[in-house]
Amino acid sequence: MWKWLHPWAKAEKAYQLCGRLSPWFGIICLGLLVTGSVWGLLFAPPDYQQGESVRIIYIHVPASILSMGAYAAMTIAAFIALVWQIKMSELYIIAVAPIGIGFTLIALLTGAAWGKPMWGTWWVWDARLTSELILLFIYIGILALYNAFEDKNTAGKAVSIFTLVGSINLPIIHYSVVWWNTLHQGATVSKMGKPSMEMSMYWPLLMNIIGFGFLLAYLGCVRMQNQILLREKHRPWVKKMVMEGDNHAV
């Protein structure tokens, strides 16, 4: 297996792999998000208690789950970067962090817009909301740390360590609704076995969750390619590729 895996740690191979995968991720993502959103907005039933405001769930839950999913992916990359000294892994952390910021912002704002009519307040300092806000600060910290170093090899190492340490926040976010008394409701979807919601609401939600996952994969590939190019732009293979790219549109 190692023999098969190892070439992907090389910049050029990793770049080509991302390029080959990203169109598929993009198409699947678009299909799922459009279907799930139209289904959720138009065809899913209103909630018997929350009325139409429940339609926020179709973006709030996917964005929240994937804001943690993005960090989980970064944590794995950080571990690989530190243990096997693979530079590509460090680049992946930096490529994904801005996507994580986007998802976390969406989770926080849609949560606030849902909390206002349901709880009567935009924001409370309870465990779930606060730990998600800390996730946002960690993402920003990772980018700031990376940009603080002139030498990108040192920056990559520092960022890997910081990402690994910050991953302690993930179980805190996940179990915050169990460990502390909070306004936020418990898990709806991730319960083992039958989800505690109507099937007619569950399916569009599931589609959007997977859709957000594919969006993460798509943007991850595109941004990873950018990071590789930035790091390798003086290498012959990049120059050759860009010159050949002139013949057909980029």
Add this chain to the structure above:
Amino acid sequence: MQFESIEAFLAMGGYATYVWLSWGFTLLVLIAVTVASIQKTKQIHKEVRESLTREKRINQAKEADLL
């Protein structure tokens, strides 16, 4: 279809502000991140191309000097 009319859909049972604020913001963020990522690719390609032409020009000037 859960709604009788477009007006009813837009009104979201009285929750229009919250529902459309959420969906609007989400759309904005997702499009912004996607566009920024693709723009960056194009920008890097352009930079590499420009540095290549510059290199070529310098080489040509050097050769001309030698002759």
